[in-house]
Amino acid sequence: MTPKLTPIEQQVLLRAAEIISDKAHWIQGSFGNWSCLQDEPRVCALGAVRRATAELISPGLDQVTRLILMSTNGSPDRRTYETVAATLYRAVSTSVPVVNDNQGHDAVKAMFCKAIKAEVQADATSQG
Numbered sequence: 001m002t003p004k005l006t007p008i009e010q011q012v013l014l015r016a017a018e019i020i021s022d023k024a025h026w027i028q029g030s031f032g033n034w035s036c037l038q039d040e041p042r043v044c045a046l047g048a049v050r051r052a053t054a055e056l057i058s059p060g061l062d063q064v065t066r067l068i069l070m071s072t073n074g075s076p077d078r079r080t081y082e083t084v085a086a087t088l089y090r091a092v093s094t095s096v097p098v099v100n101d102n103q104g105h106d107a108v109k110a111m112f113c114k115a116i117k118a119e120v121q122a123d124a125t126s127q128g
Helices: 007-021 045-057 063-071 076-092 096-103 105-127
Strands: none
Touching: 007 045, 007 076, 007 105, 045 076, 045 096, 045 105, 063 076, 076 096, 076 105, 096 105
8 A cells, every 4th residue: 555645745746746747847867956946947856856845845945954954864854855755666666767867758747647646546545
């Protein structure tokens, strides 16, 4: 059974999917300064998760503080990022960077869709 995400983790997953949906904002082969920085114009799949986490978990913090929080074991930013990244991994049963860097933008969008669908199903199962 797929572990159910918390409401904030669900929001991060949805926001990351929104960030990555436009191919003009997507990049392959680069993590882009950890991509939780607002001035990064293009991000990879995991960079979108980092950016969404930063936007929703620690809004208003400066870039250096965001990087520190994302790097600190046990911080809410790090836990949320890792949980959402694991959800993407379970959706495709392979490395998220492999999908991003080798399979292309359509595969990245499909991965997010599959993860969101699995989460909706897990949510329905827990309520029923």
